[in-house]
Amino acid sequence: MLSEIRIESLGAISTATAEFDRGLTVLTGETGTGKTMVVTGLHLLGGARADATRIRSGAARAIVEGRFSTRDLGDDVASAVGEVLDASGADRDEDGSVIAARSVSRDGPSRAYLGGRSVPAKSLSTFTTELLTLHGQNDQLRLMRGDEQRAALDRFADVDELLSRYRKIRESWQAARRDLAERTQRAREMAQEADRLKFGLGEIDAVDPQPGEDEALVDDIRRLSELDALREAAQLARTALAGALDDTADADASAAHEVGQAKSALEATDDTALRALGERLGDALAVISDVSNELSQYLSELPSDASTLETKLARQAELRVLTRKYAADIDGVLAWARESRDRLEQLDVSEETLAGLERRVTELEAELVSAATELTKVRTKAAKGLAKAVTGELAGLAMADAEFTVTVSPLTARGDDSAPVTLPTGATVHAGADGVDAVDFGFSAHRGTDVLPLNKSASGGELSRVMLALEVVLAASVEGTTMVFDEVDAGVGGRAAVQIGKRLARLARTHQVIVVTHLPQVAAYADIHLVVDSAGRGNASSVRRLDDDERVAELARMLAGLGDSDSGRAHARELLSAAQEDREPAS
Numbered sequence: 001m002l003s004e005i006r007i008e009s010l011g012a013i014s015t016a017t018a019e020f021d022r023g024l025t026v027l028t029g030e031t032g033t034g035k036t037m038v039v040t041g042l043h044l045l046g047g048a049r050a051d052a053t054r055i056r057s058g059a060a061r062a063i064v065e066g067r068f069s070t071r072d073l074g075d076d077v078a079s080a081v082g083e084v085l086d087a088s089g090a091d092r093d094e095d096g097s098v099i100a101a102r103s104v105s106r107d108g109p110s111r112a113y114l115g116g117r118s119v120p121a122k123s124l125s126t127f128t129t130e131l132l133t134l135h136g137q138n139d140q141l142r143l144m145r146g147d148e149q150r151a152a153l154d155r156f157a158d159v160d161e162l163l164s165r166y167r168k169i170r171e172s173w174q175a176a177r178r179d180l181a182e183r184t185q186r187a188r189e190m191a192q193e194a195d196r197l198k199f200g201l202g203e204i205d206a207v208d209p210q211p212g213e214d215e216a217l218v219d220d221i222r223r224l225s226e227l228d229a230l231r232e233a234a235q236l237a238r239t240a241l242a243g244a245l246d247d248t249a250d251a252d253a254s255a256a257h258e259v260g261q262a263k264s265a266l267e268a269t270d271d272t273a274l275r276a277l278g279e280r281l282g283d284a285l286a287v288i289s290d291v292s293n294e295l296s297q298y299l300s301e302l303p304s305d306a307s308t309l310e311t312k313l314a315r316q317a318e319l320r321v322l323t324r325k326y327a328a329d330i331d332g333v334l335a336w337a338r339e340s341r342d343r344l345e346q347l348d349v350s351e352e353t354l355a356g357l358e359r360r361v362t363e364l365e366a367e368l369v370s371a372a373t374e375l376t377k378v379r380t381k382a383a384k385g386l387a388k389a390v391t392g393e394l395a396g397l398a399m400a401d402a403e404f405t406v407t408v409s410p411l412t413a414r415g416d417d418s419a420p421v422t423l424p425t426g427a428t429v430h431a432g433a434d435g436v437d438a439v440d441f442g443f444s445a446h447r448g449t450d451v452l453p454l455n456k457s458a459s460g461g462e463l464s465r466v467m468l469a470l471e472v473v474l475a476a477s478v479e480g481t482t483m484v485f486d487e488v489d490a491g492v493g494g495r496a497a498v499q500i501g502k503r504l505a506r507l508a509r510t511h512q513v514i515v516v517t518h519l520p521q522v523a524a525y526a527d528i529h530l531v532v533d534s535a536g537r538g539n540a541s542s543v544r545r546l547d548d549d550e551r552v553a554e555l556a557r558m559l560a561g562l563g564d565s566d567s568g569r570a571h572a573r574e575l576l577s578a579a580q581e582d583r584e585p586a587s
Helices: 035-045 075-088 121-129 137-142 146-157 160-185 187-207 213-225 227-242 255-267 272-301 307-325 330-346 351-396 460-478 494-507 548-560 566-582
Strands: 002-010 013-019 024-028 061-069 097-105 111-114 117-119 132-135 403-410 420-422 428-430 437-444 482-486 512-516 528-534 541-545
Touching: 002 035, 013 528, 024 035, 024 494, 035 061, 035 097, 035 121, 035 132, 035 482, 035 512, 035 528, 075 111, 075 121, 097 121, 111 121, 117 121, 132 460, 146 351, 146 403, 146 437, 146 460, 160 351, 187 307, 187 330, 213 227, 213 307, 213 330, 227 255, 227 272, 255 272, 307 330, 351 403, 351 420, 351 437, 351 460, 351 494, 437 460, 460 482, 460 494, 494 512, 494 566, 528 548, 548 566
Parallel strands: 013 541, 024 512, 024 528, 132 482, 482 512
Antiparallel strands: 002 013, 002 061, 061 097, 097 111, 111 117, 403 437, 420 428, 528 541
16 A cells, blocks of 8 residues: 655655555646646656656756555565565565655666665566556556456456466477477488587597596606606605615614604603603604605505506597597596587487477477467456446446447467467467467447447547446455556546546545546545645645545535635535445445
8 A cells, every 4th residue: 555655856746745545545636736746756656767857847856755555465465565575675664664766867867766775667666566556548548458458357367377377388388399390400400410429429438538637647647757766755765764665774874763862862851841842852753754654655656667657648648639629628528528418318300209399299289278278268258257347337437328348369370470279179379478369348338339449439538437447347356455547537527427436436445546636526535635736836736635624625626616605615515425425335
């Protein structure tokens, strides 16, 4: 629910704050005072394109802030809102409300904010779309589009699960078709690529390289190339530390012997300092022993002839053949081999594989046709109920002779169609993202006249009432959200205006409804009456809430500009009283 909106430097409004509540709220005011700027501000919060020409003269930027209550929402809406807030890192206030804001700069880009965080305008749009439904003249025009008409029918039919299942099957079917088409059309090219990959894998498998083997060989070859020098250095060090391995040298001259004697001499004293030094020499003696043992092992592992070096060099040459062809090192070669084996599975163009893919495409197409047929069946049944319900609402809007129809027909496939399927009826249709159905709204204002497509048969006033009737019928699917109507009563008057007010009041039982109107018959049904006015010519407009007496004066002004006359006020009181008595009791 929208609880508050603050507008700064937008159109005729310098600074204005409007507070909203549940039920029906109307905004009225003289022409040019900026009533529609409230709706424009909500459109900006909805992520609409920012127009710098809307900025008030003399101001550098326009700012719109809206406070939304996220309590008492339906489970689906609450879940969607929560996901948007979490993804944006937005914060709720202590009362659970969320502040959304949009600034429009005269010279720079616009900025969007959600819950204290700077966000893309698209994120702001995703958030407000779940909470706001905006209806203006442009929105009425959208109702004439086939995709909007199908979406309206789907809301009424509640086909979300069916549509989701259809789309998943369609995605799998399209992927299988693309795979089959690619393998069939590029069979020769793919076979040649497969041969090249098989040759390379065979060459690699014959050598059987191991991870990191090329780097290990470099160390081994360097050691073998300096074999004599390494052996001499290791033997000299071993002898110096612990004596010769064959006991030909005097062990008493070894470092181990000398350090051992020094250790014994120090530990034989009673001096604490000397005994501590002796313990440290014990550590040194242990190190000398360990190094001596490792040198002995190193000497025993050194090859005794040059043949080992030749073997290592030959192996290195084999590996270099692979690294010249497939990658910079052996680990890269092994990675190339793994990727090539995966690619080979995709390049299988054998008759058996192609036949299997064809069967898979056929199976998925059968599933797709079944899902589409079920979707069509539900839509066709719902179309009758929607048409009957909207026609009934139109009768209540002073259009007793009007007829509203909803037609569900197949989307006939074109000759070059990208996604054709054949239905059980034998018809070939286009399997689009939303099914195989075209949905068309028809309308006739009077009995005895042909029902024509909505875009060819409805005037502006009639289209306004059709849209309102449709929204009243669809209202249950979005209970708890805010609906905004900008001059939905354009082009109507008299008894039709009274009925529009009555229907808006009914809609306000389950929704927060905000209406910009010029008609006193509609304004009389409001729970809250806001007026947008200015102090004088050229002055900024403000928004204020009317009390009972002020409301009577405003209705009198709207009736015939008679706000200060006794007759005008009497007429306004009569209208207000009749509207409040006429409000339909909650069922």
